[in-house]
Amino acid sequence: MTRDEALALDRADPLAAFRARFALPEETVYLDGNSLGALPKATPARLAAVIASEWGDGLIRSWNRHGWIDLPRRVGDKIGRLIGARSGEVMVADSTSINLFKLIAAALRLRPERRVIVSERENFPTDLYVAQGLIELLGGRHELRLVTPETLDAALDDDVALVLLTHVNYRSGRMHDMEAVTRRAHESGALMLWDLAHSAGALPVDLAGSDADLAVGCGYKYLNGGPGAPAFLYVAQRLQESFRSPLTGWLGHAAPFDFDPLYRPAPGIASAIVGTPPILSLAALEIGIDLALEADLAAVRAKSLALARLFVARVAESCAGFGLTLASPARDEERGSQICYAHPEGYAIMQALIARGVIGDFRAPDILRFGFTPLYTSFADVFDAVEILRAVLASGAWDRPDFKRRAAVT
Numbered sequence: 001m002t003r004d005e006a007l008a009l010d011r012a013d014p015l016a017a018f019r020a021r022f023a024l025p026e027e028t029v030y031l032d033g034n035s036l037g038a039l040p041k042a043t044p045a046r047l048a049a050v051i052a053s054e055w056g057d058g059l060i061r062s063w064n065r066h067g068w069i070d071l072p073r074r075v076g077d078k079i080g081r082l083i084g085a086r087s088g089e090v091m092v093a094d095s096t097s098i099n100l101f102k103l104i105a106a107a108l109r110l111r112p113e114r115r116v117i118v119s120e121r122e123n124f125p126t127d128l129y130v131a132q133g134l135i136e137l138l139g140g141r142h143e144l145r146l147v148t149p150e151t152l153d154a155a156l157d158d159d160v161a162l163v164l165l166t167h168v169n170y171r172s173g174r175m176h177d178m179e180a181v182t183r184r185a186h187e188s189g190a191l192m193l194w195d196l197a198h199s200a201g202a203l204p205v206d207l208a209g210s211d212a213d214l215a216v217g218c219g220y221k222y223l224n225g226g227p228g229a230p231a232f233l234y235v236a237q238r239l240q241e242s243f244r245s246p247l248t249g250w251l252g253h254a255a256p257f258d259f260d261p262l263y264r265p266a267p268g269i270a271s272a273i274v275g276t277p278p279i280l281s282l283a284a285l286e287i288g289i290d291l292a293l294e295a296d297l298a299a300v301r302a303k304s305l306a307l308a309r310l311f312v313a314r315v316a317e318s319c320a321g322f323g324l325t326l327a328s329p330a331r332d333e334e335r336g337s338q339i340c341y342a343h344p345e346g347y348a349i350m351q352a353l354i355a356r357g358v359i360g361d362f363r364a365p366d367i368l369r370f371g372f373t374p375l376y377t378s379f380a381d382v383f384d385a386v387e388i389l390r391a392v393l394a395s396g397a398w399d400r401p402d403f404k405r406r407a408a409v410t
Helices: 003-011 016-021 042-057 059-065 068-083 096-110 125-137 149-155 178-187 268-272 279-294 297-318 346-355 379-395
Strands: 090-092 116-120 143-147 160-166 191-195 214-217 232-235 338-342 361-363 367-371
Touching: 003 379, 016 279, 042 059, 042 279, 059 068, 068 090, 068 214, 068 232, 068 279, 090 268, 096 125, 096 160, 096 191, 096 214, 096 232, 116 125, 116 149, 125 143, 125 160, 143 149, 149 178, 160 178, 178 191, 232 268, 297 338, 297 379, 346 361, 346 367, 346 379
Parallel strands: 116 143, 116 160, 160 191, 191 214
Antiparallel strands: 090 232, 214 232, 338 367, 361 367
């Protein structure tokens, strides 16, 4: 593969036009959309309009006039189209961690005779921390059973209330077979909760088709909603009548503007809303979601895999002998939209790459992560990134004290 051949692939790319709709810095290869998505060019103007017109002129009237009060459900339904959910099954609210708390607690209430939550030892820490905190809050009567993908089936006994997994692993990019795992959870009598943080907007997801029960996800990665964008939660229609959120805020009331002193949950997933929605953040998130909806997710997935294959092949060809070990699955069907390598000096290497304009990130203890966001990542980006990676490794440019000094965010 030459750079001219990479550019030819870009010219033939059916998604190439989307790149111009993002604000990307010059002389930068951005391979960290799996951590924070790039800024859509339409977002600043939309936020300016909300601030000046809807807030500035409309003031409080905009809750009705501009439909602010309906944004969590409206944007949720749009996300639903990206993750295989039906209308009314997705709501935008709060953060991923808070939504995990709501759904784990609701699941345990739906399986009161069972006491075990099964998850992976390598799951994203917030999923595990929230489960641990909830178990403590409930008096220690439940158990968090941590397994590997290989030992998951053996852990599914008749005491398991909930299986809590991230669809695409944050550290390796390994992807579960959603339908098969959900089926095994149901065969054991457990409910299934999926974390879609590294899936939504990156690849086709079919929650309804997989018969998933519950799901959460964030808005700031492949949905390009901006730093700290609101998260979303999914509750299958069949569970909504019995679903009860443990956080009973005023906006989850059946009639919030009756100001009744006694809580009555709103029907279905509407009770998952706790407090006043963040309108500016929701407006930004909607721009990113609308962009994602314009693209064909099958084409997004095909390009993601092509970018990843090119990256892996180029690293094998150009960076052999420098201590990089592929930490992601080799097979397309087993990985999401990122490629990860282990190296003892992974943090310093990543800082050297960032200093040269290739932005990925690092995950302890030794993982370099490279994310591929097909709406704006090009084949030339991949070619250039590997060229710069080889230069950093071959020259030892990473071996500097300032590159080894850990920042607060890695």
